[in-house]
Amino acid sequence: xxxxxxxxxDFGPYRxxxxxxxxxxxxxxxxxxxxxxxxxxxxxxxxxxxxxVVLGRASAQIDLTTVGNRDHGSNEPSPFKTTLTFEHGGQxxxxxxxxxxxxxxxxxxxxxSLVRDGDVLGPEERDQQMARLLPEQIxxxxxxxxxxxxxxxxxxxxxxxxxxxxxAAIERILGVPVLTQARDDVAATLKRxxxxxxxxxxxxxxTRDLGNNLQIAQDYADQARNNVEALTEQVESLQTxxxxxxxxxxxxxxxxxxxxxxxxxxxEVERLQQRSTERNDxxxxxxxxxxxxxASPLVTQRLAELERLDDDLSxxxxxxxxxxxxxxxxxxxxxxxCKQEVGTAAAALLHPHKxxxxxxTLQAEMVALRSRRAALRAIGGDPALIARLERExxxxxxxxxxxxxQLDDVEADLADAPPxxxxxxxTIIEQLAGYKASLTNTRNRLAEARADAVAKENAVTALSDxxxxxxxxxxxxxxxxVALLSQLLALLTAAVTxxxxxLRESVEEEATKIFRxxxxxxxxxxxxxxxxxxxxxxxxxxSPVINRSSGYEHVVALSLTAALQRCSPMSGPFITxxxxxxxxxxxxxxxxxxxxxISDQVMLLVHDEELDRQMALGxxxxxxxxxxxxxRRVSGRHTQIERGAPA
Amino acid sequence: MTQPAAAGGTxxxxxxxTQAVEPVAxxxxxxxxxxxxxxxxxxxxxxxxxxxxxxxxxxDFGPASNANYNVGSLDPGRxxxxxxxxxxxxxxxxxxxxxxTLMNVGTLELDRQVNAGTVVSLQDLxxxx
Amino acid sequence: MTExxxxxxxxxxxxxxxxxxxxExxxxxxxxxxxxxxxxxxxxxxxxxxxxxxxxxxxxxxxxxxYLLSEHALAGEEPTQ
Numbered sequence: 029x030x031x032x033x034x035x036x037x038d039f040g041p042y043r044x045x046x047x048x049x050x051x052x053x054x055x056x057x058x059x060x061x062x063x064x065x066x067x068x069x070x071x072x073x074x075x076x077x078x079x080x081v082v083l084g085r086a087s088a089q090i091d092l093t094t095v096g097n098r099d100h101g102s103n104e105p106s107p108f109k110t111t112l113t114f115e116h117g118g119q120x121x122x123x124x125x126x127x128x129x130x131x132x133x134x135x136x137x138x139x140x141s142l143v144r145d146g147d148v149l150g151p152e153e154r155d156q157q158m159a160r161l162l163p164e165q166i167x168x169x170x171x172x173x174x175x176x177x178x179x180x181x182x183x184x185x186x187x188x189x190x191x192x193x194x195x196a197a198i199e200r201i202l203g204v205p206v207l208t209q210a211r212d213d214v215a216a217t218l219k220r221x222x223x224x225x226x227x228x229x230x231x232x233x234x235t236r237d238l239g240n241n242l243q244i245a246q247d248y249a250d251q252a253r254n255n256v257e258a259l260t261e262q263v264e265s266l267q268t269x270x271x272x273x274x275x276x277x278x279x280x281x282x283x284x285x286x287x288x289x290x291x292x293x294x295x296e297v298e299r300l301q302q303r304s305t306e307r308n309d310x311x312x313x314x315x316x317x318x319x320x321x322x323a324s325p326l327v328t329q330r331l332a333e334l335e336r337l338d339d340d341l342s343x344x345x346x347x348x349x350x351x352x353x354x355x356x357x358x359x360x361x362x363x364x365x366c367k368q369e370v371g372t373a374a375a376a377l378l379h380p381h382k383x384x385x386x387x388x389t390l391q392a393e394m395v396a397l398r399s400r401r402a403a404l405r406a407i408g409g410d411p412a413l414i415a416r417l418e419r420e421x422x423x424x425x426x427x428x429x430x431x432x433x434q435l436d437d438v439e440a441d442l443a444d445a446p447p448x449x450x451x452x453x454x455t456i457i458e459q460l461a462g463y464k465a466s467l468t469n470t471r472n473r474l475a476e477a478r479a480d481a482v483a484k485e486n487a488v489t490a491l492s493d494x495x496x497x498x499x500x501x502x503x504x505x506x507x508x509x510v511a512l513l514s515q516l517l518a519l520l521t522a523a524v525t526x527x528x529x530x531l532r533e534s535v536e537e538e539a540t541k542i543f544r545x546x547x548x549x550x551x552x553x554x555x556x557x558x559x560x561x562x563x564x565x566x567x568x569x570x571s572p573v574i575n576r577s578s579g580y581e582h583v584v585a586l587s588l589t590a591a592l593q594r595c596s597p598m599s600g601p602f603i604t605x606x607x608x609x610x611x612x613x614x615x616x617x618x619x620x621x622x623x624x625x626i627s628d629q630v631m632l633l634v635h636d637e638e639l640d641r642q643m644a645l646g647x648x649x650x651x652x653x654x655x656x657x658x659x660r661r662v663s664g665r666h667t668q669i670e671r672g673a674p675a
Numbered sequence: 676m677t678q679p680a681a682a683g684g685t686x687x688x689x690x691x692x693t694q695a696v697e698p699v700a701x702x703x704x705x706x707x708x709x710x711x712x713x714x715x716x717x718x719x720x721x722x723x724x725x726x727x728x729x730x731x732x733x734x735d736f737g738p739a740s741n742a743n744y745n746v747g748s749l750d751p752g753r754x755x756x757x758x759x760x761x762x763x764x765x766x767x768x769x770x771x772x773x774x775x776t777l778m779n780v781g782t783l784e785l786d787r788q789v790n791a792g793t794v795v796s797l798q799d800l801x802x803x804x
Numbered sequence: 805m806t807e808x809x810x811x812x813x814x815x816x817x818x819x820x821x822x823x824x825x826x827x828e829x830x831x832x833x834x835x836x837x838x839x840x841x842x843x844x845x846x847x848x849x850x851x852x853x854x855x856x857x858x859x860x861x862x863x864x865x866x867x868x869x870x871y872l873l874s875e876h877a878l879a880g881e882e883p884t885q
Contacts, residue, residue, distance in 0.1 A: 206847055321801050404757075
């Protein structure tokens with residue numbers, strides 16, 4: 029498909045009738061426009077022409093009564109019109125959608141027409157033709173803005189609502205529904221065939237019991253299936269609730285964050301309060317012993333003195349005893365220890381040791397001293413321990429006081445909130461937590477129900493096989509139908525898995541090729557796809573890049589959309605608003621240089637802060653830059669599309 | 676040579692903060708985060724001996740307050756008594772009377788040093804001077 | 805049995821070809837007892853009715869019944885396996 033021309037009438041800031049002519053040759057075209065000039069409106073004009081919807085922030089639909097040009101000053105809903113001319117499969121189509129044609133009762137309505145090679149198509153043929161040309165679900169692969177790109181992140185979270193929808197859209201353009209729907213239709217046919225088989229068996233005496241059992245097993249399997257369906261609906265509904273509540277929270281992000289911070293800090297204060305109490309208790313438990321630690325330095329010093337005194341006394345005592353023994357030997361002429369005779373010469377030698385101290389007195393002094401020493405040793409005391417306990421208690425108190433201060437700061441910020449805000453936000457947060465808990469719970473029940481349904485289905489298959497083997501003539505036709513359908517179902521189930529695997533492989537391969545062109549980080553080696561077509565970046569050693577930057581989210585999303593364009597034969601234009609929003613200069617250059625390889629028709633809606641024109645001209649050489657337009661301000665409510673780059 | 680102090684004599688069974696010292700002791704209790712006033716009393720005795728304060732009772736000692744303690748509670752292992760006697764082997768006074776003196780003068784000295792900023796926490800009492 | 809009715813079908817022909825080719829590969833490898841034509845007809849019924857689930861299911865039913873009838877006519881009472 030190739031877009032040729034867009035005509036707009038009073039659409040957004042495009043007052044009156046204005047035309048945008050797309051370039052007639054393959055390449056990149058640029059539409060320059062400052063913020064607020066109407067780049068997104070032009071993208072929306074194409075979207076409206078094709079699908080009748082206009083998207084705003086967070087991909088929310090915009091009320092069409094607000095879309096018409098307001099330059100006339102009125103705030104009443106005003107009419108507008110878009111006409112998109114495009115070429116597909118050698119035919120030229122002209123699609124017109126007009127809003128605000130009076131329905132005769134003062135209301136508004138929409139009028140759509142599709143002209144194919146000059147023939148006006150009837151409503152039914154028109155709708156069929158449009159659905160075939162470009163199903164709305166796949167618009168996201170050629171018509172998108174930065175926000176839509178951001179949704180690709182959801183593919184990395186298995187089970188996310190947005191991710192599931194995106195996966196379905198991807199599989200749709202790749203043809204998976206042909207197989208999955210064939211599988212589901214054959215399964216339904218098989219189910220009916222088994223009912224017929226059971227009824228036929230019930231008529232025959234020989235197979236009646238088996239037939240009855242098959243019937244009952246079928247009923248159980250039906251119930252299990254219904255249960256799965258009901259739970260699936262519940263999960264979807266809860267997911268919608270979660271999304272809605274999350275959207276309503278988005279507006280109060282600041283207070284939500286403050287509340288979360290306050291709760292965290294309250295917990296921290298509680299924790300530190302407890303720690304402080306514990307540390308104080310530890311110190312208090314030793315309070316009655318602290319005096320020992322206070323006395324300890326003096327006690328240690330005195331003990332050392334007493335040790336010296338004791339040594340001294342011991343030595344004096346030893347000498348006193350020796351002297352006493354010598355004196356005794358001299359006076360008795362016999363050694364008191366060995367009982368030998370002491371001669372005159374020996375007695376002369378012993379004379380100098382006349383006793384100076386009284387050993388008994390010395391002994392009494394030693395006893396007193398040792399008793400003092402024992403008393404001091406009993407004091408003990410561990411100053412290091414007490415000091416440590418006090419330091420820890422002090423530190424815990426300081427930490428607590430700091431945390432309390434931080435909590436007070438948040439409380440002060442929260443106190444500035446408009447009345448009622450916090451209560452409302454708290455309620456929504458609680459509500460969200462409740463929904464999320466229910467969602468998890470219901471998802472678990474769904475998983476159980478699915479397992480149950482499989483078990484029940486297996487029971488049916490087993491009974492049906494037994495009946496078939498029993499081979500009674502009365503069920504022959506039904507048996508054959510069941511056997512054929514069972515085989516067909518198994519075949520289609522295997523084909524679905526096989527086809528999906530191949531698709532993922534080729535999408536991964538193509539996305540990796542594009543990614544290598546776009547990426548400026550040499551260590552990022554390739555992309556890996558998951559079951560939902562989410563892509564992770566891998567290093568050369570195969571380990572994934574965790575927490576990739578928002579710029580790289582953008583690069584990965586571009587790689588995926590480009591890969592999908594390449595893998596699907598449904599090639600089309602690639603039109604994107606703010607394509608470089610989160611990219612640095614190097615990646616901008618890479619993206620710009622790669623775009624001509626992604627699609628034959630690329631249109632970028634940019635402003636000069638986002639893209640340097642000289643750089644663009646330098647990169648898009650050899651005729652790759654095929655056209656330039658710019659949006660000229662006439663007034664705040666009036667923009668004019670003009671050819672060429674802005675002056 | 677030395678006479679064992681107070682040997683055989685009848686020792687005091689109660690010791691008390693004086694009326695003037697009791698509020699000072701309570702202030703220190705808060706300051707040092709001690710669970711009991713008795714903990715302050717013990718610390719004050721240890722501090723007094725560390726500071727080598729005189730054992731004699733000052734003339735302006737003053738009358739006892741209601742903060743008085745049985746020595747069995749204040750000094751259950753009699754280690755405080757042992758400390759005083761081990762440091763002052765020549766002591767002839769009743770050791771618990773000395774302890775009572777030290778806990779009061781020690782409290783006043785400690786308070787003085789706290790107010791002077793030389794002691795701000797327990798750790799300042801634990802260092803070797 | 806079911807032919808694409810007009811150009812610009814719901815699925816580009818190349819994509820549809822991929823789907824058919826994979827199914828045929830699986831059939832030839834593991835389900836040789838299932839006729840190739842039957843698989844192709846079932847898939848064609850889906851391809852031609854991608855925007856209408858009711859019609860798709862009805863057409864699939866018809867394809868299977870017609871196959872069983874023709875088989876019955878050709879092979880008498882012998883069940884297919």
